[in-house]
Amino acid sequence: MTKNPLLIPEIRQFLKNNDKKAIQEFCQSTHPGLVAEFISPLTREEIWQLLKMVDPDLRAEIFSHLDLDLQIQLTESLSRQELAELISEMSPDDRVDLLKKLPEELKETLLPAIAQAEREDIRRLSSYPEGTAGAVMTSDYATLPPDINVKEALEKLRKEAPDKETIYYCYVVDDDRRLLGFVSLKDLILARPDTLVKEIMNKDLIYAHVLEDQEEVARKIQKYDLIALPVVDDNHALVGIITYDDAMDILTQEHTEDMEKLMAITGSHEAGAYMRTPVIEHFKNRCGWLILLALLGLVSGFIVERFEQVLVQFTILATFMPMLADTGGNTGSQSATLVVRALALKEITPGDCFKVLFKEFKVALLLGLTLAMVALIRVFIYYYTNSSNIPLEKIGAAVSIALCIQVVSSTLIGAALPLIAARFNKDPAVIASPALTTIVDITGLFVFFTTAKIILGI
């Protein structure tokens, strides 16, 4: 199924002719996500003209599939009453996402126009800190009492299903909403009609606490292949569920943040954020580390200054400085990335520290020897293009040895820092690649000049 650009002129024509029937037919026979995709390029007025032609619940569903930015823009064209109606029809988690982005004063005037039950639901879902299970859960789930039979359960679901995000997992709760177990719709379909729910319910279910980290929760859903995960409070009462589609979005968001962290960019990432984020915000997210690293970079400068005399005598050494620094940064970043990712995916634990370091040592030795060859090429080029009385064989030896040490030490530093961070329960990705580059620059230059001094006998 690919985007069909032919549809836009067609939709426009329908709207021009005010052909309500054609629009309704199109919207009903097409996945709301696809409808949202098709209508996104239209003007705000056209989008509203179309949305007002369809039933309120389908309208809310299509609207929820639009980009959050576009949703916010679209709310501006609505009266308070229309907006309140739309929000009432949206699913609990989607509307809380939208409301969080609306201006505070608009929200204050909106809430009284929303029915009591929904208003309380919104208040409750908005009350959990960002990044917790509570902030991403939805309150649209089906519950069953333990003492009814399968036939009664299916009838209850038939009545409630149209309003629920998923009825594929139904949660069994007691009178105090305490979570007792769950039954899947598949279990219900397969069971004999007179069986009691409590007889077929799965008691050893996997759940999350309302304040648990959203990434942990998403990984649980991934690990156990769940369609939904129930969320409970301190009293073990069911307060919401998180569905697999939200888990996917959480994993994508967390991944973006990991990648940005690795590149020394701070701040949290939300859908559609790059273009929406103002310049000053981008600046703030990036400048912290950059300044710190530039200051740290000065230390490399001091090392160069300390060895100024070596440099004045053999300026050829300066020509190797960029390659030496870059190669160290590259090998260190590679091993750091592999270790960070392996830790995130729980392929390794901090306890595997020595096994990992030994493996990296072997890889680094191979890499170091290979790269030392490249350095020798450079020395030969110098030999053929310059007529000088510099002891080139000694320069070659010094550069090759220094490069080899640099590769091995950088690789080990790159692998060790995330492991150390993980051991102290810090996020391993905190060791950003740029930070690593700067650190191994310092160690690399020190090794380089020291080796050169010893071999050249200065």
Place this chain on the structure above:
Amino acid sequence: MTKNPLLIPEIRQFLKNNDKKAIQEFCQSTHPGLVAEFISPLTREEIWQLLKMVDPDLRAEIFSHLDLDLQIQLTESLSRQELAELISEMSPDDRVDLLKKLPEELKETLLPAIAQAEREDIRRLSSYPEGTAGAVMTSDYATLPPDINVKEALEKLRKEAPDKETIYYCYVVDDDRRLLGFVSLKDLILARPDTLVKEIMNKDLIYAHVLEDQEEVARKIQKYDLIALPVVDDNHALVGIITYDDAMDILTQEHTEDMEKLMAITGSHEAGAYMRTPVIEHFKNRCGWLILLALLGLVSGFIVERFEQVLVQFTILATFMPMLADTGGNTGSQSATLVVRALALKEITPGDCFKVLFKEFKVALLLGLTLAMVALIRVFIYYYTNSSNIPLEKIGAAVSIALCIQVVSSTLIGAALPLIAARFNKDPAVIASPALTTIVDITGLFVFFTTAKIILGI
């Protein structure tokens, strides 16, 4: 639900007493994923003792949840016949994953011991190239003919459900298995029993071609919040489905590869790969780019060599080289990462090129001016620690201006390269951060020495 280490001694005790009933009860009342987690630390013999106590289908399910590495190790303790039985019970996609990892000669002797129908299914699923929809799909789906009614459909599902991976989406196919539409179990539960399936089926469904890229497929599942996506061949015949849980695993794997690509590590990533990958493989995955970049790094060396006279005259300039190079690499990598990720998440398209570059230009200018201050600090430190007749105000000006130009140009290069790659339909992540670092090193050093030459009037 957290891992309970107390259970391991308990399980061991049950096994020692050969308490089949307790083991069966534990395995039946616990999620197979959790059982797999609990028994992973046991010895191979203990795992088999336990698995053999439970029903073949539950055995296969628990086995499928074990780490792929452990699965492979465990197969070694089984006879051909036992292994063939186990494989027959596993779900089609899981068993193909396992078979792909088994030695060729073992596979050849195994296949004849597996029933005809399963054998053909295995051959068919194994025949699609890695990374396509065909290679990750499963053949365990429920189909319905269009002309039966809802009551008959539910009866058919009741019969088939225990063997199917999901019955929540049922695909409606004609006599040639051509895909006509789908109905969800929710639709079936809600519809009147005498309604025909074709009347309630959703015709405008989202599907994938069997050779479509697995990442594209996973993103579709994510975008449209699907539980499963049907896969069709050239004749629009249904050949398999991909479920949401496989989509999650694909996204995680693709994330890892993106991250590694960004750090100039080649090769594909599979679950559990870090420790399993041999040293020589790690070496191969990393050395390609490193050698290329080391060679490219020599160009920086030639630039330094070209400006050797400037350097001999003002060795203080050498002390700024590391900071200048690192800062360029850092700012370039940051903007490249943001652009690569925004492109991957379709937040921006190559068509937004100028908008993105203008935004990056503004951010870079702010960063450049800020970092120029840091450079001036260094000049002052030099001033207070060295008594020399070097025109420090000119050095300060040269370094600050060069750093500012370096930050702006690196940021723009970092943002532009992925956009250019995307415009030519290449993977934007191909512009690895280390490559970028090396490129902006070259431009940076050239800018630095040229600026210094002009300002110092050499």
